[in-house]
Amino acid sequence: MKKRDIWIILGVLIIALIGIVFINLNKDSEAETLLRVTSEGKVYKEIPLTAETNETFNVETDLGLNKIKIEDGVVSIYEADCPDQICVHNTPIDQVSEMIVCLPNQVIAEIIPNN
Structure with missing residues (x-):
């Protein structure tokens, strides 16, 4: 192996490492999934879901009441x-x-991907 080959390999590894770090930083700051609640065919509410998400809310319509807990x-x-x-x-x-x-x-x- 020549010196030039080693520098190319090191460069590719550094670029890959930077990419991995960037992807992991973005993953932590955004929820990967959403809770989508629909009522009578219309989106009622969307909430980003993470392991720390805690929320309680009511879905009340003419048809009835549902209490949802995250x-x-x-x-x-x-x-x-x-x-x-x-x-x-x-x-x-x-x-x-x-x-x-x-x-x-x-x-x-329903739980959907956060795109």
């Missing part, structure tokens, strides 16, 4: 006035493409 980035519907209560008994969600659906109240809480 605790440490995990989403659940903890109370609803629908007759079947399937949404309340649903397993909490925390991964992209997972959702909780309340059909009687037409509320959907």
Whole structure:
């Protein structure tokens, strides 16, 4: 190997390292996922999800009331006035493409990528 080859390899490694550091810095500052809550087919609220996200809010419409809780980035519907209560008994969600659906109240809480 010649000196020039070593310098080229070092240059490529330094550029790659800078790229990795830059990507990791941006990951920490932005949530990778969003909670999108839709009601009657319209977006009601979008919240960036991180492991530290903690929030509670109500989705109230003419069809009914759903209470949604985010605790440490995990989403659940903890109370609803629908007759079947399937949404309340649903397993909490925390991964992209997972959702909780309340059909009687037409509320959907789904986790989507933050693009």
